[in-house]
Amino acid sequence: MPNKSSFDLLDYxxxxxxxxxxxxxxxxxxxxxxxxxxxxxxxIDRLIAxxxxxxxxxxxxxxxxxxxxxxxxxxxxxxxxDEIVKALLSIPEVTYFAFGLGSRxxxxxxxxxxxxxxxxxLRHGITAIPGVLVxxxxxxxRILRNIDEWMPKKEDFGLETD
Amino acid sequence: MPNKSSFDLLDYxxxxxxxxxxxxxxxxxxxxxxxxxxxxxxxIDRLIAxxxxxxxxxxxxxxxxxxxxxxxxxxxxxxxxDEIVKALLSIPEVTYFAFGLGSRxxxxxxxxxxxxxxxxxLRHGITAIPGVLVxxxxxxxRILRNIDEWMPKKEDFGLETD
DNA sequence: GCTGAAAATTATGCATT
DNA sequence: AATGCATAATTTTCAGC
Numbered sequence: 078m079p080n081k082s083s084f085d086l087l088d089y090x091x092x093x094x095x096x097x098x099x100x101x102x103x104x105x106x107x108x109x110x111x112x113x114x115x116x117x118x119x120x121i122d123r124l125i126a127x128x129x130x131x132x133x134x135x136x137x138x139x140x141x142x143x144x145x146x147x148x149x150x151x152x153x154x155x156x157x158x159d160e161i162v163k164a165l166l167s168i169p170e171v172t173y174f175a176f177g178l179g180s181r182x183x184x185x186x187x188x189x190x191x192x193x194x195x196x197x198x199l200r201h202g203i204t205a206i207p208g209v210l211v212x213x214x215x216x217x218x219r220i221l222r223n224i225d226e227w228m229p230k231k232e233d234f235g236l237e238t239d
Numbered sequence: 240m241p242n243k244s245s246f247d248l249l250d251y252x253x254x255x256x257x258x259x260x261x262x263x264x265x266x267x268x269x270x271x272x273x274x275x276x277x278x279x280x281x282x283i284d285r286l287i288a289x290x291x292x293x294x295x296x297x298x299x300x301x302x303x304x305x306x307x308x309x310x311x312x313x314x315x316x317x318x319x320x321d322e323i324v325k326a327l328l329s330i331p332e333v334t335y336f337a338f339g340l341g342s343r344x345x346x347x348x349x350x351x352x353x354x355x356x357x358x359x360x361l362r363h364g365i366t367a368i369p370g371v372l373v374x375x376x377x378x379x380x381r382i383l384r385n386i387d388e389w390m391p392k393k394e395d396f397g398l399e400t401d
Numbered sequence: 402g403c404t405g406a407a408a409a410t411t412a413t414g415c416a417t418t
Numbered sequence: 419a420a421t422g423c424a425t426a427a428t429t430t431t432c433a434g435c
Binding site: 084092095096097098099100127128129130131132133134135136137138140141142143146148162166169171172173174175176177178182184186188215216217218219220221222223224225227228229230233 | 259303305391
Binding site: 402403404405406407408409410411412413414415416417418 | 419420421422423424425426427428429430431432433434435
């Protein structure tokens with residue numbers, strides 16, 4: 078079956094390199110991949126412009142003392158969805174925020190420096206938002222992988238597996 | 240109350256700039272912050288060495304056709320924890336993986352290109368791992384924030400709020 | 402821990418295929 | 419879409435404060 082992916086081997090290799098070290102210079106990538114520096118740069122620019130990759134500095138919450146994480150499952154009043162979304166996104170402790178299937182379902186992950194802060198948030202922080210009900214929550218003692226560590230498969234670039 | 244944060248205003252500003260655009264040159268950051276380029280570079284190197292920030296290219300699953308996400312809650316046989324962790328981390332579709340409170344509890348988030356792939360994973364992919372039981376799962380139609388977008392508060396740098 | 406100055410490296414703009 | 423070339427900008431190295 079022919080693959081009509083819009084990416085090729087060079088894209089795959091560039092993304093691999095940038096994923097491992099986004100500060101690597103285009104010249105060095107070009108050297109490693111036996112390609113022209115100008116070509117590499119244009120590819121990188123296009124990958125960024127097309128929002129295929131987003132170069133950023135991911136901040137480690139633990140370095141700032143945020144050692145506790147909790148997943149919170151919410152029931153949100155549909156009439157106030159816009160306000161609720163806005164309120165949740167404005168909370169700095171919220172590190173993840175997603176909609177569930179039903180129009181009322183939302184889930185967040187939040188980080189805290191200690192159990193008191195977490196408890197305070199669960200009891201007074203989150204419930205202070207009008208239209209929000211905490212359906213349940215679960216402590217998350219250890220996170221082993223996050224989206225920023227994700228990489229597509231080789232096949233996603235229209236390439237055969239090794 | 241005096242704050243004994245190990246970070247200062249300059250660190251805060253540097254992280255802000257890099258978070259917004261990690262490709263920004265040290266020279267440009269220095270210009271924006273009225274600091275010396277050498278100073279900025281050393282600060283950046285230290286922030287990276289101390290694992291406060293991790294410069295990377297976050298890959299957008301949607302750009303590769305991964306349009307569906309599902310949260311899966313697992314019951315894992317404690318005796319086989321090591322093997323299960325290894326197996327889960329080796330699955331490319333898994334974009335999030337965390338332990339729950341109990342020694343048996345794990346949760347993952349996985350991405351798929353379509354519902355068939357997701358269903359296949361739920362019915363045969365995940366359950367093929369010895370010692371793993373799917374307790375439940377929930378579709379995630381839309382994700383509004385992820386950890387890579389997180390930034391500490393100004394107070395976390397030992398600074399007053401505006 | 403911060404800064405200076407020269408050398409090496411890299412990025413950019415323009416043109417060509 | 420990829421590349422060569424000249425110029426501008428940045429990073430690096432070594433040093434001193």
